[in-house]
Amino acid sequence: MSLRQFEYALAVAEAGSVTAAAQMLHVAQPSMSQQIRNLERELGVTLFARTPTGLVPTVVGRAFLREAAVAVSASRRARATARAGADELVGELVVAAQMGFGTRQLPVVLASLRRRFPRLEVTVFEEPSSAELERLCRQGVLDLTLMAACERGPADAHDLGHEEFVVMLGAGHRLLAADRVALHELEGESWVRFEPGSALDGVLTGVLRDNELTPTTAARVSQTVTAARWAANGLGVTLVPASAVPHGYEHLARPVDPVVSQPVVAVLRRNAGPAETALLELLRNESWHQPSPSWVAAPSMTNSTPAV
Numbered sequence: 399m400s401l402r403q404f405e406y407a408l409a410v411a412e413a414g415s416v417t418a419a420a421q422m423l424h425v426a427q428p429s430m431s432q433q434i435r436n437l438e439r440e441l442g443v444t445l446f447a448r449t450p451t452g453l454v455p456t457v458v459g460r461a462f463l464r465e466a467a468v469a470v471s472a473s474r475r476a477r478a479t480a481r482a483g484a485d486e487l488v489g490e491l492v493v494a495a496q497m498g499f500g501t502r503q504l505p506v507v508l509a510s511l512r513r514r515f516p517r518l519e520v521t522v523f524e525e526p527s528s529a530e531l532e533r534l535c536r537q538g539v540l541d542l543t544l545m546a547a548c549e550r551g552p553a554d555a556h557d558l559g560h561e562e563f564v565v566m567l568g569a570g571h572r573l574l575a576a577d578r579v580a581l582h583e584l585e586g587e588s589w590v591r592f593e594p595g596s597a598l599d600g601v602l603t604g605v606l607r608d609n610e611l612t613p614t615t616a617a618r619v620s621q622t623v624t625a626a627r628w629a630a631n632g633l634g635v636t637l638v639p640a641s642a643v644p645h646g647y648e649h650l651a652r653p654v655d656p657v658v659s660q661p662v663v664a665v666l667r668r669n670a671g672p673a674e675t676a677l678l679e680l681l682r683n684e685s686w687h688q689p690s691p692s693w694v695a696a697p698s699m700t701n702s703t704p705a706v
C-alpha cells in the first residue's frame with residue numbers, strides 16, 4: 399500500500415466516481431482505476447460499491463478511509479515541516495472551531511499568518527458538537543482546534559481566555575435601554591435556539607435552567623450569524639458568543655447578568671509544526687475577555703436594524 403493509493407481512494411470517495419477523481423487530481427483515469435483495484439486486492443476487501451448515483455464507500459471502506467485520511471494528513475504535515483525554512487512554509491493547515499468561537503479573532507490572525515507564510519493553505523471549519531471536536535482531535539486530523547474544554551494534557555491544550563456570551567435583542571426591545579440585561583428579565587421571551595445536541599444549545603439550555611426561565615422556542619438555526627440576525631429582526635431573543643455578533647448589529651447586543659462565559663482553549667495536534675505554533679502565538683495576542691464597549695449604544699440607535 400502507498401500514500402498515493404490512499405489519496406486516490408479518498409478522492410474517489412469525495413468525487414463519487416473514478417473519472418471525476420482522476421480529473422480532480424490531474425491523473426489518468428485508467429491509472430487511478432488500476433491503483434484502486436490493486437489496493438482492494440492487497441487489502442482483500444471491497445472499498446466501494448457501485449450505485450445509480452455513483453461509487454460509495456462500503457462499511458469496510460468507510461472505516462478504511464477514516465484511517466487513510468489520518469495517514470495522508472500526517473504525511474502532508476511531515477512534508478510541510480521538512481520544507482519549512484526561516485521565512486517560508488508550504489503545506490496545509492486544518493483549523494476547527496467550536497461554533498461561534500473565534501469569529502472575530504480568526505480572520506485577523508489567519509490573515510497575519512498568510513502574510514508570513516504566503517504559500518500556506520489554510521482550511522477552517524466550524525463544528526457545532528464539542529463531542530465531535532474531541533473525536534477529531536483524538537484522531538489527529540486537526541492541526542489546531544478552538545473549543546471550550548479538552549481532555550488533552552497541558553502540553554497540547556492552551557488557555558486563551560474566556561468567550562463572554564451576550565443576548566441579542568430586536569430593534570426597539572424594552573431591554574435595550576439597559577447597559578447589561580439581567581437574565582431573569584428575559585422570562586416570557588421567545589428564543590431563537592440552536593440545533594439540539596450542539597454546544598451552543600447546551601449553553602443556552604443551562605442558562606435557562608439555572609435562571610428558572612421557561613423557554614418558548616421560536617426557531618432553531620445552525621449558525622450563530624443567522625441566530626443573531628433573526629433575533630435582531632424580532633423573531634425572538636438569542637444568546638451568542640460575543641465575537642459572533644455580526645458587524646452592524648452590535649447596538650442590539652447586551653452583556654448579561656449573571657455573566658455567561660466559556661473558556662477558550664486552543665488544542666494543538668501532537669508534535670505540532672511551525673505553522674501551528676505561529677498560529678497559537680497570534681491567537682494569544684488577541685482579546686478573548688470582554689464584549690466591546692461600543693455595544694452599549696446611544697438610545698437613538700436602538701430603533702433601527704440592518705436588513706437581513
